[in-house]
Amino acid sequence: MAGSGIILVSACLVGRPARYDGRFLDTTDFLAFLEGKRWIAVCPEMLGGLGWPRPPADLEGGDGYDVLAGRARVINAEGVDQTREFIRGAQAVLDMALSLDVQAVYLKDRSPSCGVHPMVDERGRRRGRGVLAALLAENGLPIIEVVGKKRSEPK
Template structure:
């Protein structure tokens, strides 16, 4: 099975801070599945490293720590990630929790205070709207 995966979870240095969030649980899935790495933020044209960004609660816009609206980068990246998911026939995705692109269920609230609110990242929401089942690196999907 082909599964879209946040590139940072596979050890690729694509996070905003230039690091990764290497997940051995996700990497273990390589034994049974084809994992397709994507970083929606890079696909949208953002550099690595880059300023951290959060979705402003209630507005749906994504702003970086300096107040710049970077929503268009996030939307373009989500569209490109979805195009890749279609190309590979992916029905599942494992995405980085809490991220403004990839978060599922909980995301940062847009104040850069570390506070979490209910919501999904832009890419995650696009995947869900398209019928792709989304998990994070913390979900039990990884244990099966």
């Protein structure tokens, strides 16, 4: 495959403190998959300046493509508009991916940043592709969704 051989992965998939709710995922299977590969963990929301843990946020008015085009926003559970932070973090990951000529980006499912495929949340609301996944796809980068399994209680 073309590229530097380096892959980027969502930070929460490899056990980094990144998820909004302070939980950690079961990383066993994914770390086994990564064995022998050259990889770098990234969290677009933290790169965008958001803390850990943090209130959940969701896309309003469209999917990640709409956010990038200015037709939708990212609003957190406290009503704060975090569109700028989400886009800034996604851009930082894109810059890294392009400068390293990465082979692929493995992204956690069901996230307003990283989610690749549309999903339906616990309240029955449909959410489309996340902001980071949309930006990477727009720039021709291969993106692969990974299902994250929770393993710990919230802090």
